[in-house]
Amino acid sequence: MQVPLCDLTAQYLEAKEEIDTAFHEAAMKSAFIGGEPVKKFETELASSFGLKHAVGVSNCTAALSIVLKSLALQPGDEVITTVHTAAPTAEAITLAGGRIVFCDIEEATFQIDPKAVEAAITPRTRALLPVHLYGLSVRLRELLAIAEKHHLILIEDCAQAQGTLYDGKPVGTYGAAGCLSFFPSKNLGAFGDGGAVVTDNDEIARFVRMYSNHGRQSKFDHTIQGANERLDALQAAIMLPKLRRLAQWNERRRQAAEWYRQRLADVEEVRLPQPIPECTPTWHLYVIRTEGRDALAKFLKDKGVGTGLHYPMPLNLQPAFASLNKPAGSFPVAEWVTQQEILSLPMYPHLREEQVDHVCAQIREYIVSMIRQKRIVKP
Numbered sequence: 559m560q561v562p563l564c565d566l567t568a569q570y571l572e573a574k575e576e577i578d579t580a581f582h583e584a585a586m587k588s589a590f591i592g593g594e595p596v597k598k599f600e601t602e603l604a605s606s607f608g609l610k611h612a613v614g615v616s617n618c619t620a621a622l623s624i625v626l627k628s629l630a631l632q633p634g635d636e637v638i639t640t641v642h643t644a645a646p647t648a649e650a651i652t653l654a655g656g657r658i659v660f661c662d663i664e665e666a667t668f669q670i671d672p673k674a675v676e677a678a679i680t681p682r683t684r685a686l687l688p689v690h691l692y693g694l695s696v697r698l699r700e701l702l703a704i705a706e707k708h709h710l711i712l713i714e715d716c717a718q719a720q721g722t723l724y725d726g727k728p729v730g731t732y733g734a735a736g737c738l739s740f741f742p743s744k745n746l747g748a749f750g751d752g753g754a755v756v757t758d759n760d761e762i763a764r765f766v767r768m769y770s771n772h773g774r775q776s777k778f779d780h781t782i783q784g785a786n787e788r789l790d791a792l793q794a795a796i797m798l799p800k801l802r803r804l805a806q807w808n809e810r811r812r813q814a815a816e817w818y819r820q821r822l823a824d825v826e827e828v829r830l831p832q833p834i835p836e837c838t839p840t841w842h843l844y845v846i847r848t849e850g851r852d853a854l855a856k857f858l859k860d861k862g863v864g865t866g867l868h869y870p871m872p873l874n875l876q877p878a879f880a881s882l883n884k885p886a887g888s889f890p891v892a893e894w895v896t897q898q899e900i901l902s903l904p905m906y907p908h909l910r911e912e913q914v915d916h917v918c919a920q921i922r923e924y925i926v927s928m929i930r931q932k933r934i935v936k937p
């Protein structure tokens with residue numbers, strides 16, 4: 559049996575008729591920039607969050623960097639984020655003229671550690687940029703309290719967490735703005751790149767709309783120098799039928815996570831992901847921890863099971879961020895779990911129970927053989 563890490567074709571096939579129609583309509587109208595599909599998508603997206611504004615942009619890197627630009631950071635202004643995230647989270651800070659300040663994560667949750675955040679605050683700190691990693695939620699209550707105490711703006715990176723709830727309300731609605739990614743493999747994926755900013759803040763929404771469209775308020779009225787970072791009409795049209803299915807697809811991810819939990823909870827060599835009690839996760843990724851994960855990944859590959867590493871190292875160890883001078887040992891928890899233990903198992907809405915059975919049976923087989931080998935080496 560083959561079980562890929564992710565199956566986007568199954569998603570397409572479920573919504574094929576509507577997607578094909580959307581594609582055809584856009585082509586026949588030759589309307590590719592802005593217009594009705596983008597408006598419609600933004601309206602439904604904002605209402606799915608219960609917020610006033612959703613502004614489509616070209617990707618989540620743009621969403622994050624434009625929201626940060628709206629803060630008019632001055633040279634030396636600092637933005638605190640997690641060291642265990644995709645590179646774009648940190649890149650966005652630099653793109654907006656800020657200084658990246660990394661923090662370590664909590665071992666049990668993989669999320670930014672509020673204690674580390676508090677310790678990283680300086681007189682130059684302007685904003686907190688927590689990431690709801692893997693479709694789980696950060697400790698929002700603690701982070702919002704820190705932001706309030708130190709007069710900081712909190713912006714939520716929800717690239718991996720569209721639909722995730724904290725205390726029953728979507729993440730992305732707690733900070734000044736939430737930033738979304740529609741990278742194809744995200745819970746809501748485009749046929750290419752896409753992103754959005756969701757917010758109740760009129761000023762942020764206005765700035766994002768203007769900046770992403772060459773800094774203009776109308777066709778020939780350029781107020782600021784911006785960029786071309788708009789969401790394509792075609793992507794918006796294609797994503798509408800997917801957006802309408804997202805709640806149901808996220809529910810199916812929760813079902814798959816429950817199948818994993820039922821089958822692996824008693825395997826003591828495997829540590830399962832732990833959402834905090836306030837969180838209703840959307841399981842963008844299902845990440846387990848185990849000793850010797852590289853050998854397990856190889857074993858699973860040979861048995862037809864796709865796995866992934868999100869991410870193989872924390873950002874402080876990437877050459878791109880070397881100038882921050884945070885050598886190995888600076889973030890012990892993230893450095894240990896990323897390089898030694900984490901492994902992403904197959905996770906997508908169309909994952910079937912027998913496929914989870916197969917993955918879990920292979921993991922059990924590997925663990926048994928590993929234990930046997932250890933007994934041979936150390937009698």
Ligand SMILES: Cc1ncc(COP(=O)(O)O)c(C=O)c1O
Binds near residue numbers: 617620689715
């Ligand atoms: C946590 C996180 N933030 C930001 C991004 C950037 O998203 P995009 O690829 O849409 O620019 C990603 C995507 O990889 C991500 O996973």
